[in-house]
Amino acid sequence: MTRLGSSSGGTERISPTAHYTGQTWLHHGLSDPALGTSTGRALFYGLAPAQTILSTFGAPTIDGFLLARHQAIDSLLRDAIEDGSVSQVVELACGLSPRGLRFSRHYGERITYVEADLTDMARLKSDRLERAGLVSTTHRVTTVDVLAEDGSECIADVLESLDLDRGTAVITEGLMNYFAQPQAEQVFSRIAAGLSRFPSGLFLSDLFLAGENNNPLAKAFEFCLGVIVRGSVHLYYDDENNVVSAMIESGFTYASAERAVDVLAGTDLRIDPASKLVRIVRATL
Numbered sequence: 184m185t186r187l188g189s190s191s192g193g194t195e196r197i198s199p200t201a202h203y204t205g206q207t208w209l210h211h212g213l214s215d216p217a218l219g220t221s222t223g224r225a226l227f228y229g230l231a232p233a234q235t236i237l238s239t240f241g242a243p244t245i246d247g248f249l250l251a252r253h254q255a256i257d258s259l260l261r262d263a264i265e266d267g268s269v270s271q272v273v274e275l276a277c278g279l280s281p282r283g284l285r286f287s288r289h290y291g292e293r294i295t296y297v298e299a300d301l302t303d304m305a306r307l308k309s310d311r312l313e314r315a316g317l318v319s320t321t322h323r324v325t326t327v328d329v330l331a332e333d334g335s336e337c338i339a340d341v342l343e344s345l346d347l348d349r350g351t352a353v354i355t356e357g358l359m360n361y362f363a364q365p366q367a368e369q370v371f372s373r374i375a376a377g378l379s380r381f382p383s384g385l386f387l388s389d390l391f392l393a394g395e396n397n398n399p400l401a402k403a404f405e406f407c408l409g410v411i412v413r414g415s416v417h418l419y420y421d422d423e424n425n426v427v428s429a430m431i432e433s434g435f436t437y438a439s440a441e442r443a444v445d446v447l448a449g450t451d452l453r454i455d456p457a458s459k460l461v462r463i464v465r466a467t468l
């Protein structure tokens with residue numbers, strides 16, 4: 184596994200969406216100021232008027248979508264830690280997500296939390312956390328390229344650094360719709376193969392489905408999302424059955440893909456219409 188050196192924290196090769204989502208978590212009280220960036224603030228407050236308009240017309244908002252997917256994944260991860268099936272977590276493409284920080288603070292030494300991203304982002308995050316004194320023996324940041332088949336930055340390499348006797352979860356958030364279907368399915372297979380070495384394995388991910396994003400509100404929302412991610416969104420799978428089949432084909436033994444709104448049912452969290460558009464994949468083996 185590639186180790187991170189220290190750096191000045193240059194952000195030139197980091198996707199703007201990671202900064203935007205980082206500021207969203209901060210704005211909504213889910214993150215730590217150590218993970219805020221000036222790029223994130225500029226993007227977030229620049230898009231605020233558009234969000235207000237979407238919200239006024241009852242349309243899905245980017246913020247509502249981001250919060251729904253984040254909190255739905257939190258909820259399923261918490262369940263797995265509480266029922267004892269998971270005590271190690273790898274968050275791939277972590278960006279400036281505060282989940283590692285929040286879960287490590289809450290569960291302490293009960294869990295090991297590894298955050299991983301491409302080199303520049305991993306270095307930025309590691310620097311920010313270290314400077315704020317927020318890393319520990321059970322919470323660290325490393326590099327990964329989920330598209331690497333092998334080598335020092337592949338998924339298998341990151342998973343091999345963990346205790347093979349403990350139940351393990353892999354999370355991706357805001358990643359899979361960047362990849363075309365064949366590429367995404369290779370990533371699913373790599374995750375399933377990596378997790379098969381542990382006594383229990385859980386994969387959690389958000390996913391937009393092609394079959395559910397064709398009404399006018401969803402199209403308007405997809406357009407806004409496309410502007411932030413510079414048009415590079417790929418939608419595939421028509422419905423939950425297609426997702427489940429793809430997960431089983433990838434090597435998982437059980438899978439579901441509930442809408443975020445259903446995962447969050449019964450909580451007191453604000454429900455944005457966007458929470459109906461995004462699915463949360465939960466696959467185990």
Ligand SMILES: C[S@@+](CC[C@H](N)C(=O)[O-])C[C@H]1O[C@@H](n2cnc3c(N)ncnc32)[C@H](O)[C@@H]1O
Binds near residue numbers: 197275301327329
């Ligand atoms: C939209 S951001 C999401 C960040 C974070 N998960 C969140 O929800 O705030 C996408 C992240 O994916 C990372 N990424 C893109 N391609 C990747 C790859 N091939 N391997 C690992 N990470 C990747 C980017 O560096 C970026 O941090």
